[in-house]
């Protein structure tokens with residue numbers, strides 16, 4: 001057992017006695033963090049920094065899976081939450097903060113004419129699909145990217161255990177950036193597709209005209225077009241990827257960047273479709289919880305007032321510009337590649353140099369964690385990251401890429417691991 005992560009490992013052992021996997025989120029669990037070389041439990045965060053329960057300090061480039069956009073404990077957001085806390089959290093009646101937050105979303109997000117709130121991104125995507133089905137009177141759905149844990153979506157992936165066959169048969173994946181493939185799916189399900197839902201961008205940029213083409217195809221086939229902007233919303237621009245790429249969907253789902261880590265998500269879009277929410281059942285006790293709504297209002301005001309999205313893109317570009325020469329310097333072009341939008345970029349791992357992608361990724365994690373960087377192949381930038389934070393990441397990448405290159409040329413990456421390598425979980429992007 002490592003001493004660096006001793007408290008994390010003890011806490012994991014304890015948690016696993018009462019909590020399956022010892023975590024609430026797959027991406028925070030030991031399925032993603034190899035045992036022996038990883039921290040598991042956070043003690044606190046501030047700005048771009050996270051401290052684990054062993055007292056190790058990290059510059060965090062994961063940021064609660066992109067839920068934190070401004071940085072941990074953003075003072076403006078925390079002050080708004082503290083103010084609301086004095087008055088209460090949830091009530092017997094609705095609260096005016098709901099309309100205050102909805103109005104800001106309508107102002108900022110191109111497709112948003114009306115808005116409903118959920119807590120997780122999965123609430124929003126499930127709600128969008130249900131109103132699309134109600135609006136069109138159809139059952140089938142076409143999906144591209146990741147859309148959360150609910151039956152309607154996860155049944156279409158390899159992680160479909162527990163999802164009834166009948167539900168699985170209604171959801172069909174289509175490949176991103178391939179209009180003929182989408183057209184073929186729509187043709188084969190003529191008159192049956194309620195919604196086409198996709199992440200407008202994740203790893204790769206859409207080719208010019210792709211999103212417009214998806215919109216045309218959805219319209220031609222009478223399907224509702226849903227952009228799942230759970231990550232890209234309030235990150236690619238104040239109005240999300242739909243604003244950046246200039247293509248307005250019928251509905252959109254927003255979540256992570258909305259309230260700087262407070263649990264809030266959104267279904268928004270065309271009023272004639274959103275009106276179906278008056279009949280469709282999308283209703284839950286915590287739907288109007290006010291701390292998250294206060295956080296969202298403060299976060300959106302900050303986005304409008306300060307150069308938040310510009311800063312995310314600038315810092316992210318600094319990272320990409322600096323990382324590519326390091327991949328080249330260490331001769332790792334065969335196994336490492338960079339992609340994505342600067343505010344949400346990817347370091348991808350491929351098989352090669354005598355190692356599997358998972359072995360190389362595990363060695364990468366082992367070495368960056370030890371050097372005080374929390375990153376596992378994605379970079380979700382926050383407003384709190386400074387140029388010096390990015391320089392530190394690049395200095396660590398220089399060292400770690402050197403370790404990977406050295407291991408590859410010296411008996412293998414596997415031999416350099418102090419743990420079992422990660423195993424494939426399921427791929428959605």
Ligand SMILES: Cc1ncc(COP(=O)(O)O)c(C=O)c1O
Nearest residue numbers: 120121122146147148228230231
């Ligand atoms: C694009 C996208 N949609 C939906 C979800 C589901 O959100 P949640 O995990 O909050 O339910 C996620 C979460 O990662 C996501 O990235």
